[in-house]
Amino acid sequence: DSGVTQTPKHLITATGQRVTLRCSPRSGDLSVYWYQQSLDQGLQFLIQYYNGEERAKGNILERFSAQQFPDLHSELNLSSLELGDSALYFCASSPQRRTDTQYFGPGTRLTVL
Amino acid sequence: GDSVTQMEGPVTLSEEAFLTINCTYTATGYPSLFWYVQYPGEGLQLLLKATKADDKGSNKGFEATYRKETTSFHLEKGSVQVSDSAVYFCALSAQGLTGGGNKLTFGTGTQLKVEL
Numbered sequence: 001d002s003g004v005t006q007t008p009k010h011l012i013t014a015t016g017q018r019v020t021l022r023c024s025p026r027s028g029d030l031s032v033y034w035y036q037q038s039l040d041q042g043l044q045f046l047i048q049y050y051n052g053e054e055r056a057k058g059n060i061l062e063r064f065s066a067q068q069f070p071d072l073h074s075e076l077n078l079s080s081l082e083l084g085d086s087a088l089y090f091c092a093s094s095p096q097r098r099t100d101t102q103y104f105g106p107g108t109r110l111t112v113l
Numbered sequence: 114g115d116s117v118t119q120m121e122g123p124v125t126l127s128e129e130a131f132l133t134i135n136c137t138y139t140a141t142g143y144p145s146l147f148w149y150v151q152y153p154g155e156g157l158q159l160l161l162k163a164t165k166a167d168d169k170g171s172n173k174g175f176e177a178t179y180r181k182e183t184t185s186f187h188l189e190k191g192s193v194q195v196s197d198s199a200v201y202f203c204a205l206s207a208q209g210l211t212g213g214g215n216k217l218t219f220g221t222g223t224q225l226k227v228e229l
Contacts, residue, residue, distance in 0.1 A: 031215070033216065035217075042220075042222065045218070050214070056215060056216050092217075101206075102159075104157040104159075105156055
């Protein structure tokens with residue numbers, strides 16, 4: 001157990017809908033990262049937040065957004081969902097902004113029908 | 114940009130066989146290198162890491178050495194067990210991103226199957 005928690009574990013929804021994925025980092029970690037794992041794209045970095053502020057952005061679609069709250073938990077919002085958004089979404093955390101070791105949560109499996 | 118290349122899987126071995134999973138990378142600067150493991154239905158677990166050239170990371174019998182001259186970080190284990198069956202990901206950490214952030218770039222993963 002890495003100490004990173006993610007909810008829900010599974011999510012099934014329809015095209016065009018909006019969902020929110022939640023992540024709680026390890027106790028004391030200030031950085032939160034989001035990754036998408038799909039069969040065709042592999043593991044892709046989406047976005048990083050550090051202590052409430054966005055710090056790095058990867059291949060994140062405009063339909064996706066994230067935020068980190070004062071209690072350091074983070075939410076990833078996915079809207080206007082398409083079939084191709086079906087994937088495993090991982091959250092990771094690390095102690096500092098530039099610390100390279102990241103600890104991953106168990107993931108949320110999103111299925112868009 | 115940064116990239117990681119891993120050998121294609123699946124790799125199928127008999128128990129107690131020697132394991133090598135090749136990993137090479139392309140990066141600017143001096144990245145840190147990692148191996149993560151993903152067991153079926155689970156998230157990614159950090160297996161080992163190395164932060165500078167010639168460092169050797171090790172954990173649970175697995176080892177990998179950071180070779181700057183060959184830009185490689187091959188994973189090895191002397192004697193695999195059935196419980197080692199999983200997908201193994203090589204990754205590098207890029208720092209100095211705009212905003213002072215950090216991210217991991219992953220290889221495509223190599224599935225290992227160990228049979229009795």
